[in-house]
Amino acid sequence: MSKHKAYKFRIYPTTEQEILIAKTIGCSRFVFNHFLAKWEETYKVTGKGLSYGSCSKEIPVLKQEFDWLREVDSTSVQTSVKHLAEAYDRFFKRQNERPRFKSKRNPVQSYKTNIQGKSQLPEVSIVGDRLKLPKLKWVRFAKSRQVEGRILNATIRRNASGKHFVSLLVEQEIDELPKTGSTVGVDVGLKDFAVLSDGTVYQNDRYFRSLEKRQAREQRKLSRRRLIALNRNVKLSEARNYQKQKRKVARIHEKIANKRTDFLHKVSTEIVKSHDVIGIETLQVKHMQQDRKLSKSISDVSWSAFFRMLEYKAHWYGKTVVKVGKTFASSQLCSSCGHRHKDVKHLGLREWTCPGCGAHHDRDVNAGLNLKQEAERIVASSTVGTTGLAWPGSGRQTG
Structure with a gap:
């Protein structure tokens, strides 16, 4: 039976590809926030929101007004509007809270792109240790396992430590395991x-507790470097020591999360x-x-x-x-x-x-x-x- 399965890999983009990823993330966030503001304004005036179709039709007009939207993958911009419509659907069904504006200060940033064509197979998009993605073209990645089935979409993510990852959603045949009668x-x-x-x-290894003292010590360093930068009237985005320490703290959190996730998968x-x-x-x-x-x-x-x-x-x-x-x-x-x-x-x-x-x-x-x-x-x-x-x-x- 065909089922959906996700594969996650670390990618190693070039400097040019990193810039394009940052632009695509920013454009997707801009479009999401633009239509969220319009959605709320329309609701206040008419008592009704917008639809995915009506927002989607306005994207070409938006691209004429903002030329830089044309530089990035068009499906990522389209997908951000779809995510907004789905968020409102879940909100009205009382499945989650009201959609909120996305912030560029969020430590994890991402965008989603569709892999075009129903016949898209891994061997078409993956050659050796390189993965082909829209606009980015061929990106080197850590191929830790073989991807099987038809690739549906890809989510490119940049985490707080500055690393880049791709999650591939694949449709594949998964065989059922033998019955144990247990x-x-x-x-x-x-x-x-x-x-x-x-x-x-199964023992509780307490992954956060094991690194809590180290994390607290590095967090105090980060706070001190933040105060130093502010006292010198330097923007935090331009304070090199602050940014280095920020990535160091993020790597500790990442290590905790990776250990915990690995344990949960195994159990x-x-x-x-x-x-x-x-x-x-x-x-x-x-x-x-x-x-x-x-x-x-x-x-x-x-x-x-x-x-x-x-x-x-x-x-x-x-x-x-x-x-x-x-x-x-x-x-x-x-x-x-x-x-x-x-x-x-x-x-x-x-x-x-x-x-x-x-x-x-x-x-x-x-x-x-x-x-x-x-x-x-x-x-x-x-x-x-x-x-x-x-x-x-x-x-x-x-x-």
Whole structure:
């Protein structure tokens, strides 16, 4: 079955290509902000917004007014308008907040371009360690793996450390993994990153905590260099020492993010390969981060990213992810008799004995067992109710 998959590579553009990338990012941002302002103004006057079609028709007029818009890839400018229309669609469906103006001060800048032609294959756009992109032509990249399938579009990104990356969205045939006949519950936490119902434990390596002191020290240096530049009436964009230190701080954050992402990919892939049905919690992460004592630790473990990886990998490989409802008390219920022990609400209680049947439980393993049993019940009954069920091959979640 044809499915979408993304490949991410680092690219090494020449000086001329870097300038063109910067121009394309700026033009895409300008067009997005231009039509966002027009959209809001129209809404205030008429009570109605604009459409993608009406904005798209105005792009040629805009290019006549601003000649520099013609210098960059036309599909990137068109795509920025499409992104604005999609953002408003999600806003009116209450899926996200109102679209905001894009800032050139954002540490991560990007633009998206379409690869023209339905027959576009990797061998047409990739030759050795070079990738062909609209306007940029051939760009050298770190080809860490083979790209298979038809390339649909490419997103060129410049991060805070000054590195450039390309993400290729590809349509390809992905074979389903062999069935194992296994069901598992996954309980995530802060002490241990994840504990499975079969007793498997994935340790929490605390990537941010491991580099927190170094990051804080370099951040203080950055603040001092900022004050020095301001006292000398030098623009921060022209202060070389400030910019060097800024990139140094960005590289530390990048290192933390890369380590965390690599860990999440390895764990999620291992779980999907080993089990057919995976029961996970529905966590209100944003609400949980309001706890000032735990917010830093919760951000460091990236539960949302982990669950998202589990879902799309299960969709790729023909497995099933069951999202158990947020009201399900997985930690408080006895997995043997179903008795609810409310004292387990306290995080300090790591082991407990059920007053109903006398079974002794490890807090996390018991929660994993309850998630497994609830996932099996939902799959058997095929009823969703307040629970989300992501079926293989559907590519979406119901509930």
